[in-house]
Amino acid sequence: MKTVSSALDAAYWRQRYATGRDGWDAGAPTPPLRAYFDQLGPAAQPRILIPGVGRGYEAEYLHRAGFRQVFVADFAPEALGALAARVPDFPAAHLLPADFFGLSNDPPYDLIVEQTFFCALAPAQRPAYARQCARLLRPGGTLAGLLFDTAFAGATEPPFGGTAAEYRAYFAPYFTFQHFAPATNSLRPRQGKELFICLKKN
């Protein structure tokens, strides 16, 4: 069995940006998240976190739709820099250049948005990801987004795949499952390979 790289640190991700190995970058908000955001509406002004946000097209979409409490975290400066350059009025204080696992939950978030961040972590970090999402959310808060439901055979670096059954075990200790099913509106290359999840923190 091949060894998973243990150094998926900021330097690793900066190198991927520098060398253009950014195949995750859809260049626009993805259809499943757009549809989810559209039914949410900004009226309640939920406090939203998008961890491992990359270049932040979903954050831009939310911001332009009137959501004013959108926070984005990424430890690669290239990622947050791209969002700041495209959306100059995105609040600088909402750009969190930090490791997800060290983020503060004071105050807690109402919603965490997941997209190609879970699969970017070493699989051994998955239990810690679920725990940290739960810690960052208020009781009743939501973790929503997309998880790959496919194997990337022999992968030694991200993306790392998995199965619905595996993922359920990570989230079950902290969340009630509202929706956990194959996505029906994925980007074409991801069709049939993604779950859309909507989990409520207990």
Ligand SMILES: C[S@@+](CC[C@H](N)C(=O)[O-])C[C@H]1O[C@@H](n2cnc3c(N)ncnc32)[C@H](O)[C@@H]1O
């Ligand atoms: C595969 S990219 C996905 C970007 C974005 N979610 C998207 O869909 O376009 C993963 C991102 O997570 C960031 N990242 C990885 N591990 C992180 C961590 N522990 N804390 C903060 N950011 C992290 C990387 O810098 C990278 O921008």
